[in-house]
Amino acid sequence: KHKFWETQPVGQFKDIGDTSLPEGPIEPPTPLSEVKQEPYNLPSPYEWTTCDMDSEDTCTEVYNLLKCNYVEDDENMFRFNYSKEFLSWALRPPGYYKSWHIGVRAKASKKLVAFITGIPARIRVRDVVVKMAEINFLCVHKKLRSKRLAPVMIKEVTRRVHLENIWQAAYTAGVVLPTPITTCQYWHRSLNPKKLIDVGFSRLGPRMTMSRTIKLYKLPDSPATPGFRKMELRDVPAVTRLLRNYLSQFVVSPDFDENDVEHWLLPTEGVVDSYLVESPETHDVTDFCSFYTLPSSILGNQNYSILKAAYSYYNVSTKTPLLQLMNDALIVAKQKDFDVFNALDVMHNESFLKELKFGPGDGQLHYYLYNYRIRNALRPSELGLVLL
Ligand code: MYA
Ligand code: JJ1
Known part of the structure; x- marks a missing residue:
């Protein structure tokens, strides 16, 4: 059912209720030298871009992608319209990494067609504080949906988070994936x-x-x-x-x-x-x-x-x-x-x-x-x- 998520270190549906599984990291960190050094491959019409959110023009491109293609309610009557000022605030907290603001462009037109972001955060789980990435603003242009671009983007942001020696993340979604903490x-x-x-x-x-x-x-x-x-x-x-x-x-x-x-x-x-x-x-x-x-x-x-x-x-x-x-x-x-x-x-x-x-x-x-x-x-x- 979840061809991508089944391969990822997340709680799986089959493990719900298994009391033998310990709380904490699912897989250990790997040596940084073993983290893939090159970006994942995109379908050939597309290329990676790092979005400089200090740049007014890049911020406008991101704003427009999200304004037209981001989250809608179940009857498609409303769509989130995050402002540029909001995006600039949300994506540049203390210690942020520019390399975690990831775009995908069409090679031919250079148009921004997809986006995903991470920001660093310390998240406490019970009595342990864990360095994490908060992942947000995953968006694929409406015309490029269902082509399995999202899994490549998630793998690429994961790679760039790993390069900073961070191995956990927190995220929210309106859809059910393996498996919600709440x-x-x-x-x-x-x-x-x-x-x-x-x-x-x-x-x-x-x-x-x-x-x-x-x-x-x-x-x-x-x-x-x-x-x-x-x-x-x-x-x-x-x-x-x-x-x-x-x-x-x-x-x-x-x-x-x-x-x-x-x-x-x-x-x-x-x-x-x-x-x-x-x-x-x-x-x-x-x-x-x-x-x-x-x-x-x-x-x-x-x-x-x-x-x-x-x-x-x-x-x-x-x-x-x-x-x-x-x-x-x-x-x-x-x-x-x-x-x-x-x-x-x-x-x-x-x-x-x-x-x-x-x-x-x-x-x-x-x-x-x-x-x-x-x-x-x-x-x-x-x-x-x-x-x-
Ligand atoms: S949540 C907001 C998500 N954005 C939207 O809802 C905007 C409108 N929708 C779109 O732009 C597209 O529909 C998206 C999917 C981009 C969502 N989170 O490329 P595909 C899985 C995670 O063919 P598309 C937010 O921003 C789906 O189950 N996975 O699909 C937090 C399937 O996998 P599997 C999702 O519709 C994001 C695969 O993608 C989501 O063209 C956190 C299909 O790919 C979703 N919201 O594109 C991301 N929606 O076959 C995870 C679908 O296995 C971060 N899918 O079921 C994980 C941590 C990473 C860092 C780790 C560091 C250590
Ligand atoms: O805003 C939402 N729903 C509204 C509008 C519904 C329009 C038809 N679908 C709603 N309105 C009722 C309000 C009413 C006021 C008087 C009292 C009774 C209630 O219910 C919903 C949330 O409820 N929003 C969405 O569906 C947007 C997507 C939510 C998932 C977000 C995923 C975010 C990703 C994060 O990174």
């Missing part, structure tokens, strides 16, 4: 219900009118929590402490240091928003919430072309109830003109989703590790990792 559900909170209904993102509930629906989703004009404010550079040490302490309770989470927090969580206009609660009395940072901006193209609607979506990222509550903190996040997202606020049922998110009027979506997200076995599948609430 499967998460997308939830959606309407901020602009009229537009969501008009574009077919959501439907008018039974016995609901448009005006009752608009009233149902109304939010206050400003956040309720005293001391709620945008995160600033001076907050990096306090946010790092808060986040490290919070994430330590999950089975799988990133191992963020201050450099990582500065990159991934300091607000970046139109890319990532972060807020915290600073105690008006003690000036301690007690709570934190964040979301990233990922619009989707609306395919074939007369009136609208872009759906503005915020995605819940990392949230920590120690004093403000999580429900109140996330309600404030919804309020600021609404003020910033987002149409919908999305979240997965990871970490403690289940505790606020229903009460804050999120509804389950029709999409799921499966999480995977490469060359690292987890003995039993996790519950989504045991996962402390959000990939972009």
Whole structure:
């Protein structure tokens, strides 16, 4: 069934429930001298290219490939439309490798027709921190699908990760592959219900009118929590402490240091928003919430072309109830003109989703590790990792 994935060091379906298999690396590292020195062969009309994401022009080429060919929902009504600023942020974290930003071009026209990326990350699995690659933005042009290009691209990114002496990876997908460490559900909170209904993102509930629906989703004009404010550079040490302490309770989470927090969580206009609660009395940072901006193209609607979506990222509550903190996040997202606020049922998110009027979506997200076995599948609430 999975001619490619059966050959890879990933948990196989046949091994599910086998308690004799140990947790940890599936195969040991090989000496670097034994890592293949030349790129894998592509079908002859195509050639490898390393994408320089510092270059405005390359960034635009990648942006356009993804805008037209990346992930769609199951009814092909919406397609992710990551912005150039987002791609430049997502692909250039501390210690990134340019060689892990891999493109495929048509030799004749030099047109970019496929893409895959890795970025380095330290991921903690129970009590061990593992150097990994996070693999994302795998995309093959619509006209070149089902030609087995994806396996070659995955093998090539694996080779380039190995050359940096890294032997594990983490990735997510909307499709089931061998084998998920957990499967998460997308939830959606309407901020602009009229537009969501008009574009077919959501439907008018039974016995609901448009005006009752608009009233149902109304939010206050400003956040309720005293001391709620945008995160600033001076907050990096306090946010790092808060986040490290919070994430330590999950089975799988990133191992963020201050450099990582500065990159991934300091607000970046139109890319990532972060807020915290600073105690008006003690000036301690007690709570934190964040979301990233990922619009989707609306395919074939007369009136609208872009759906503005915020995605819940990392949230920590120690004093403000999580429900109140996330309600404030919804309020600021609404003020910033987002149409919908999305979240997965990871970490403690289940505790606020229903009460804050999120509804389950029709999409799921499966999480995977490469060359690292987890003995039993996790519950989504045991996962402390959000990939972009
Ligand atoms: S997930 C987002 C993926 N992108 C999209 O969904 C965008 C729209 N779709 C496309 O562009 C194409 O359909 C893609 C497949 C490129 C997805 N992850 O070339 P093919 C397997 C892994 O004929 P195409 C993200 O970015 C499939 O099961 N494998 O197919 C994370 C089959 O293998 P097998 C996938 O449709 C990516 C083979 O590919 C996926 O033309 C993580 C068919 O190849 C998928 N999403 O192209 C990648 N979809 O026969 C893994 C299909 O065995 C990283 N397939 O079933 C692994 C870690 C690597 C680093 C390791 C370091 C140590
Ligand atoms: O956005 C998604 N679904 C929406 C739109 C569905 C349109 C028809 N298919 C959805 N809307 C209902 C919202 C409603 C609001 C009021 C309350 C009740 C709910 O369900 C889905 C997620 O649910 N998104 C996708 O399918 C996109 C792909 C998801 C897999 C992503 C793979 C990412 C790869 C990562 O590297």
